[in-house]
Amino acid sequence: MQLDRVITVVGAHAEGEVGRVITGGVLPPRGDTMFDRMQNLERYSGWLRNMLLFDPRGSVNAAVNLITPPCRPDADIGMIVMESDYFVPMSGSNLICTVTVALETGIVPIKEPVTHVRVDTPAGLVEVEAECAGGKCRKVKFRNIPSFVMHRDRTISVPGIGSLRVDVAYGGMIYCIVEAADLGFTLDRSEARRLVEVGERIKAAAAEQLPSVHPENPGIHTINQTEFVGPLEIVNGIKTSKNAVVVSPGRIDRCPCGTGTSARMALLSARGELGIGDPFRHLSILDTEFDCKILETGRAGSIPAIVPQVSGRAWLTGVSHYGVDPEDPFPEGYRLSDTWFN
Numbered sequence: 118m119q120l121d122r123v124i125t126v127v128g129a130h131a132e133g134e135v136g137r138v139i140t141g142g143v144l145p146p147r148g149d150t151m152f153d154r155m156q157n158l159e160r161y162s163g164w165l166r167n168m169l170l171f172d173p174r175g176s177v178n179a180a181v182n183l184i185t186p187p188c189r190p191d192a193d194i195g196m197i198v199m200e201s202d203y204f205v206p207m208s209g210s211n212l213i214c215t216v217t218v219a220l221e222t223g224i225v226p227i228k229e230p231v232t233h234v235r236v237d238t239p240a241g242l243v244e245v246e247a248e249c250a251g252g253k254c255r256k257v258k259f260r261n262i263p264s265f266v267m268h269r270d271r272t273i274s275v276p277g278i279g280s281l282r283v284d285v286a287y288g289g290m291i292y293c294i295v296e297a298a299d300l301g302f303t304l305d306r307s308e309a310r311r312l313v314e315v316g317e318r319i320k321a322a323a324a325e326q327l328p329s330v331h332p333e334n335p336g337i338h339t340i341n342q343t344e345f346v347g348p349l350e351i352v353n354g355i356k357t358s359k360n361a362v363v364v365s366p367g368r369i370d371r372c373p374c375g376t377g378t379s380a381r382m383a384l385l386s387a388r389g390e391l392g393i394g395d396p397f398r399h400l401s402i403l404d405t406e407f408d409c410k411i412l413e414t415g416r417a418g419s420i421p422a423i424v425p426q427v428s429g430r431a432w433l434t435g436v437s438h439y440g441v442d443p444e445d446p447f448p449e450g451y452r453l454s455d456t457w458f459n
């Protein structure tokens with residue numbers, strides 16, 4: 118066996134969504150903030166994402182995370198999320214996977230019954246309460262960064278669809294939020310492929326027609342996901358809804374999407390449909406769940422925001438060592454449109 122660049126990765130999924138975590142073989146990128154580090158990793162070490170996520174070592178449904186020392190003195194770890202098309206400031210499922218892996222592999226010592234972990238992310242500090250028992254992490258509850266509405270009740274023109282009413286909100290990434298019923302969707306699993314096709318078209322149109330920039334960090338800009346939402350209903354006394362986020366280049370988030378949930382809670386709050394402290398249950402296309410609420414109001418620059426809390430669970434799936442045979446014609450992998458959409 119001859120392998121260059123041997124990298125250790127612990128596999129995990131959060132409520133169905135794959136979030137692999139690098140635990141060895143990669144040095145932290147340079148940068149004074151986690152946002153700088155994320156940009157430097159993308160600029161100078163794009164091969165890492167390509168090698169681990171593209172075929173033949175990865176697959177379109179996965180994301181990979183790098184744990185680093187934090188930049189902030191008040192944080193315990195840093196986290197950089199690499200998704201197939203974007204290095205993203207924050208991701209709920211990837212945070213849940215990263216914290217669970219950090220705890221269950223001993224990178225962060227477990228304290229039972231609750232371990233507090235402060236995660237320095239490119240989007241800001243995210244405080245985590247991890248419920249732990251028997252040496253395992255059984256629930257990750259996190260206080261996300263301030264989330265807010267960027268465009269309300271706008272009409273865009275989408276090729277092949279025509280006029281469509283949408284909202285745009287930020288929850289760690291920028292989402293174009295669409296009522297699924299407006300396009301005849303019920304968010305059943307059987308609709309996954311069609312949701313992807315339509316969702317990618319909506320994303321492209323919305324990104325062009327509704328410029329969106331974070332008021333405190335101009336480096337965070339442009340709609341990069343479509344979130345289809347179902348009706349808000351009361352189930353067993355809890356405000357409950359289903360959603361399906363289309364993750365580029367074209368697949369459905371398997372979990373209820375932590376950043377999409379945060380963006381949606383900001384919209385529900387702006388519409389007067391979700392108050393501070395109201396329990397909110399968000400379901401994925403697989404019917405897995407995040408339990409959530411709005412903790413308090415906040416601000417992003419001068420824009421009113423909410424501070425969301427999201428909780429869910431991750432499970433470890435294995436440990437792998439990835440490397441590159443020096444004779445391999447695909448050291449950085451490849452993407453083929455049968456599964457990669459583009």
Ligand SMILES: O=C(O)[C@H]1NCC[C@@H]1O
Nearest residue numbers: 208209210370374375376
């Ligand atoms: O939970 C989230 O925020 C996400 N899951 C995959 C796509 C988003 O990063």
